[in-house]
Amino acid sequence: MKISYKWLKDYIATDLTPQQLEGVLTQTGLEIGSIEEVESIKGGLRGLVIGEVLTCEKHPNSDHLSKTTVDLGTEAPLPIVCGAPNVAAGQKVVVATVGTKLYSGEDEFVIKRSKIRGEESQGMICAEDEIGLGNGHDGIMVLPADALVGTPANEYFKVESDYSIEVDLTPNRIDGASHIGVARDLAAYLKQEKDIAYTKPSVDDFKVDDHSLEIPVEVGTPEACPRYAGVTISGIEIKESPEWLQNRLKTIGLNPINNVVDITNYVLFETGQPLHAFDADKITGNKVVVKTLAAGTKFVTLDETERELHEDDLMICNAQEGMCIGGVFGGVQSGVQDTTRNIFLESACFDPVYIRKTARRHGLNTDASFRFERGTDPNGVIYALKRAALLIKEIAGGKISSEIVDRYPQPIEDFKVDVSYTNIKRLIGKDLGAERIKLILEGLEIKIDSETEAGLSLSVPPYRVDVKREADVVEEILRIYGYNNVETPTKVNASLQYSALHDPVKIRKLMADMLTAQGFNEIWSNSLTKASYYENGETYKEEHTVKLFNPLSNDLGVMRQTLLFGGLEAIAYNANRQNADLRLYEFGNCYFYNNKDQASDRLKNYREEEHLAIFISGDKEKESWTTPQTGSSFFQLKSYAENLLAKMGLKNDKLNLESFSNELFSEGLTYSTRNGNKKIAEIGIVHPKLRKQFEIENQVYMADLAIDTIILEQKNNKTLFAELPKYPEVRRDLALLLNKGVPFGQIRELAFKVERKLLRSVDLFDVYEGPGIPEGKKSYAVSFTLRDDEKTLKDKQIDKIMQKLIFQFDKELDAKLR
Structure with a gap:
């Protein structure tokens, strides 16, 4: 948001330069992004x-x-x-x-x-x-x-020079989204050193000239519109605004339109209260109705775009149809034109949730919606209305032709907050003294209802939507007092803490270092994602997604159940920019909702898990004269994932391996614990249909490791030490002819069942399918490593073991020697 230096000085008499103002406002929480000199020419x-x-x-x-x-x-x-x-x-x-x-x-x-x-x-x-x-x-x-x-x-030519000051508002400081709001903060800060106050333009001269244009108002949805006010002005002349008004708007980056619209914009940036002017002669039925319309109703906005309304879009209507999307955007038919002579001027307070949802649904972001979404001052509605009406009379002529209609059935009360001097001192780290604290609160327009030796009972005005707790009040006091005025302690207090043997932070760092050393890059994806990713899903069901009540956009409507989609977005982004050979990894939390029992504690229906996702795509290595072009493979990723698990003490001999396929992966392997059957990891080939959805041409391979489970399992690991073997190992190889459906894992598992004492490892070093191999069969070349730690193995003993293996392979797996 931009403010004008000269305009600001209309409300507070200060001799601070724009540069000095920058330091003060930034310290009070209204951070200044830039200061630019602006001239009327x-x-x-x-x-x-x-x-x-x-x-x-x-x-x-x-x-x-x-x-x-x-x-x-x-x-x-x-x-x-x-x-x-x-x-x-x-x-x-x-x-x-x-x-x-x-x-x-x-x-x-x-x-x-x-x-x-x-x-x-x-x-x-x-x-x-x-x-x-x-x-x-x-x-x-x-x-x-x-x-x-x-x-x-x-x-x-009386050229005016001013300074445009960019204020980088945080979402909680909508009270500072106006010149008067900034002046209020500035006065509260300066009041600590000298007697100073900000002033608002008087509206005491407001009076009704006649009652020739009374327009009644009905509010059909008070939950969406707590307060709605309006007044009519007749006999106005639409023309260019005076030079001073145009210069004010130009300084803050607004283009003047006509005198009435310019005044509503002027009052918006003066007070923070959005206004809207309707052509009164186009209000059919001489009545204004605030309500929602049926879903699918067509409405053309000021930008001449036809929009389809949602059933919760709040509309300002006449007796027959909608005239304006309340708090967001006006309609093309009811706005002020050059021929307008009579207007109905609106000033209202709308529910932030309604406005935010409507603005996001229609992709609209206006100065009015920006303020309504964050919460405007319900008690400033009438002041802004009178201020604008007086300016219109002064600049556009005309007469105020009705009483102010004010629909405010349930006035919004001040927030009641109790603060103690002890907590103020504890949180700030300094004793400011009761008098200074009360002076700051007075400057912030926070009323002191009562005072005791222990603390204060306060009434916080409704426009401070972010000040509802004791800690919020303390923060207000601190920012006005000045963060820089709290001295840094001269001594440092430290405490010694016991660190568990298996530190999750160290485990994550170890895994990240291993992947980085292998040429992987770490990515971060948003934990908020598209709901469409989970529509009609079987693996990750739509009903298990954690949905946001007030999403920022349709693309950020739910919390992710898997890191897969964020990784595919990153791969597609890179591939579209000529960077298709990728090795990526991401640590992140996934979120699940399972509403089994409506009567139980709702928090128990939510679950959060940490995962590590590993992706490879494109070529295995960069092509050169010494390295042929070779694409990445499933087994390449499998080796990375298994090495990580082995480093965590989870070797394959401690895990169950099962193949799987679903709508996300055309094929893959699941690793789970043998006792407890907890899933440790999944490695798979991303399904072609899913790659097509993300417009990715190359194969994509993903490993998904359950970090929480891995950390729990690692706690059960014990580090054992043994002497280096004195006796040599012996290797024997077998070429086995098996049915295509038999995985290598079954061979390995069966081999260790047959020989538990001397068999050290079983490895697959070749797979062959082709000429010489019967239909439906495949050939595995498997190596077996044997060793006795007490003596050297003899051929007779080795042959006996190998015969037992061959017999069991034939019996259990129908495996024949080639």
Whole structure:
């Protein structure tokens, strides 16, 4: 939000410079993003001077140029070549001297000493559009005869200079979204050192002139509109706003439209209260009704876009149809036009949730919705209405032609908060003293209802929507007192804490370091995601999503159940920017809702889990003359995931492996514990249909590790030490012919059942399907490593073990030797 330095000083008498103001406001919680000097005419007419044309004769070398001499009040007149057809001796004109910058939109050019067709020219006689004083370019600008030669143009035209101050409002500080709001904070801060207060323009002169245009108001949805007020003004004249009003709006980045609309914008940025003016003659049935309309109703807004209304969109209607989306955007038919003569002026307080949802549904973000979404002051409604009505009478003429209609059935009470001096001192870290605390609260318009030795009972005005607890009040006191005024302690207090053997932070760091060392990059995805990802899902069901009551947008409506979709978004984003060879990982929480029992504690229906997602896609390595182009594979990711699990003490011999497939993965493996059957990890190939949804061409492989389960399982691990083996290992290989449906895991598991003592490892080093292999069969080349820690193995003993393995493979798996 932008404010004007000069405009701000209308409400508080301060001699602080804009730069000093920046420090004060930032310290009080209204952080200043930038300060920019703004002039009512771009460039401020610097370098331009009022002059008089002394002589004017035809240029000797041109039919359309004139050779002039111009008196600027200096020692000698300047020779200037001019191309305007209306230039003549005796005229008072505006002259741009050598070195002056002139602006045309975003372009600028500098006046230089030059020769034009052989004649010297030391300046330029200007047309009004060349210096930003109008659009005319038929000829030079001719001033009245009484214009004084040598007067700087910025003085003659009364160019205003101001500073536009960008305030970076946080969502909780909507009370500062106006010039009066900023002045209030500034006064509260300065009041600690000197007697100062901010002032609001008086509306005591407001009075009803007649009752010729009474328009009744009905509020059909009071829960969405706690307060609605309006008044009529008749006999107005729509025209351009006066220069002072236009300059104020331009300084804060608004384009003037007409006097009535400009006044509603002016009062909005003055008080923080949005207003809306309706053409009273277009209010069919002479009645205003605040209500919702049926879902699917068509409505055309001011931007001439037809929108389909939701059943909860609050509308300002006449007797027949909608005129405005309440608090968000006006309608194309009921707005103020050049022909408007009578208006109905609206000032209201709308429920923030209704406005926020409507604005998000229609993708609208206006100055009004910005304020209503965060909560406006219900007690400022009438003041803003009277202020705008008086300005309209002053600038647009007309008469106030009705009493103020004020529908406020349930007045909003002040927030009641108790604070103790002990807690104020504890939270701030400094004893400010009771008198200073009360002075700050007074400056913030927080009323002290009663006081004891222990503390205060307060009434907080409703416009401070973020101050409802004791801690909130303490924060208000601290920000006005000044964070920088709380001294840093000279000693540091520290405590020793016992750290558990299995520190989750260290475990995550170890896993991240392992992946980073393998060339992976860490990504962070938003935990809020699209609800559409879970529609008609089987693995992650839609009814298990945690939904937001007030989502920022449709794309951020639910909390994620899996890290898969965020990872695919990152892969698609990179692939679309010529970065398709990816290794990514992400630590993140996933959220689940399971409403089994409506009568039970609702919090128990929510579950949160931490996961680690690993993704690979594209080529395995960058292609070079020594490295052929090879795509990533499932087994490449499998090795990364299994190495991580092994580092955590979860080797394959401690886990159950099962194959799976679903709508998300065309095929994959699930790793789970043998005792308790807890899922540890899943590794899979992302389904082609899902890749097509994200427009990803390359295969994508994902591993999903359950971090919470891994940490729990690791606690059961014990580190054992053993001497290095003294006796050699022996390896034997078998080529087994099996049915295609038999996984390697079954061979490995069966082998360890047959030989528990001497068998050390079982590994698969080749898989073959092709010529020589019967239909429906495959060939596994499997290695078996044997070792006896007490003696050297002999061939007879080794052969006996291998025969037992071959027999069991044949019996249990129908495996034949090739």
